[in-house]
Amino acid sequence: MIKNKKLMMALSFTLGTALLVSTAFADIMSTSGYEHLKQAIKYTSKSCSQDLENFTVQTSITLKNNNNVLFTSIQTDKYDNVSGATEHKSSSNYCNGITSINNSYSDKKCNIWYNSWNDTYQVYEYENERERTQFEDIFEDDEMKDVEKIIDAAVGNLKDYVIVENNADGSKEFSGSLADAQIPALVNAISSFAFKRAIPDLGVEMGKLFPKIQNDVYIKMVTGKATVNKDGILERIYGSGIMSGKDDTGTSHDLTLEVLIRIYDINSTVVTKPDLNGKNIERRYENSELDMLIDQKYIGKYKQDIVIVKDNAFTKIGERIIVIDNIDDKYVSGKYSETYKEEYAEYAKDKWEFDFNVVINENGMTQFEHIIDDNNTIIVNIVFISDTGGIYFHINPKTMHSLRKINFNSDFIRVFED
Known part of the structure; x- marks a missing residue:
């Protein structure tokens, strides 16, 4: 899997996403058409990283069964x-009625995240301006170079399935489609694998909604369209694929994945910082002195009550526990666990418990991913609070809410032995 999660559909856009989409219909390209499209994607990625002053990217995804x-x-x-x-603004809707909304803003002085779960803006402010890369050229990544070689090999000698139209204004239109009989076995295998791997990145709810396709899996149809403007920038790329297969009961499923990516408002995009007047705010500050950065004084035990609303009252049903085992100049290691009261044992069947050993970044923070199961991955941020001795252990709250239906607060207090 690509190291940079921005490549995946869950949904941060990079042009790596466009390349992943193109794996579903790179097969339809003649050598000339495919090479032209690939070069346009690579040029666009480089331009977004280095040359364009500003731009907007919109990614639309639909999954059908x-x-x-x-x-x-x-x-x-x-x-x-x-x-x-x-x-960044995104909205995801699942067929079970759950809606996930994510908004964020970042500049050289701060990061702002909106938590729709508790209607709170989480603000992290830096003492000095940061040097930061807005948009990474994904083709500079070594793993992406390997992916490119795999895609090139999969295309093979497929020809005559693409229409490349040169418009009078200098732009180009690419289009094409293939049915299952026209798709080589290698391409079918790679596309089926990519299709199934992409589903979990659509969100944790897909683990419950997505049928477990196990047998007779093949790509039934792929179609693709792309538009490259006169300046060589990819303005629009659309991919659609139908994967057919049977679940463990023998029931047949046709799963259709559609992805549309647009780049627009080039050099006319305006990025707006959220107006926080009158809003609920949780504010964090970058530590300004080296001796305030995290050290071994944070080794110890931290806890948080697990609370539900029962009979119109708040009721404690258990505790979340974090134990920081070790801190050095590079790493933080510890364990996260949950305990539940005996009378609330039904909540314990999905309890989480995991170890972590993560790198401390230059801001004295840590971030890591943890796989809960085959379909669910969480992202955890840890911030050590200098004035209270507590820690801020932020597990994606929308993930937690949609998966478990239990309120989650990111603040953990230190447990002191008497």
């Missing part, structure tokens, strides 16, 4: 390479 919509998502990302600011 036998024509029933399981999931839809729209994500809009605005980049300003001059000011160093980015703005």
Whole structure:
């Protein structure tokens, strides 16, 4: 899997996403058409990273099972390479009625995240301006170079399935499609694998909604369209694939994945910082002195009550525990666990427990991913609080809420032995 999670559909856009989409229909390209499109993707990635002053990227995703919509998502990302600011807004809707909304803003002085679960803005402020890369050229990544070689090999000698139209204004239109009989076995295997691996990145709810396709898996149909403007920038790329297969009961499923990516408002995008007047705010500050950075004084035990609302009253049903075992100049290691009262044992069946050993970044913070199961991955941020001796252990709250239906607060207090 690509190290940079921005490549995946869950949904931060990079042009790596476009390349992943193209794996579903790179097969339809003649050598000339495929090479032209690939070069346009690579040039666009480089331009977004280095040359364009600002731009907007919008990614739309739809997943269907036998024509029933399981999931839809729209994500809009605005980049300003001059000011160093980015703005992110996304909305995901699942067929079980759950909606996930994520908004964030970042510049050289601060990061702001909106937590729709408790209607709170989480603000992290830096003492000095940061040097930061707005948009990474994903083709500079060594793993992406390997992915490119795999895609090139998969295309093989497939020809005559693409229409490349040169418009009068200098732009190009690419389109094509393939049915199952036209798709080589290697391409089918790679596309099926990529399709199944992409599903978990659509969100934790897909683990419950997505049928477990196990037998007779093949790509039934792929289609693709792309538009490259006169300046060589990829403005629009669309990919659609139908994967057919049977679940463990023998029931047949046709799973349709559609992805549309647009780049627009080039050099006319305005990134807007959220107006926090009158809002609920949780504020964190970068430590300004080296001796305030995390050290071994944070080794110890931290806890947080697990609370539910029962009979119109708040009721404690257990505790979340974090034990920090070791801290050195590079790493923090410890363990997260949960305990529940005996009378609330039904909540314990999904309890989490995991160890972590993560790198401390230059801001004295840590971030890591943890796989809960085959379909669910959480992202954890740890911030050590200098004035209270507590820690801020932030597990993606929308993930926690949609998966477990239990309120989660990111603040953990130190447990002192008497």
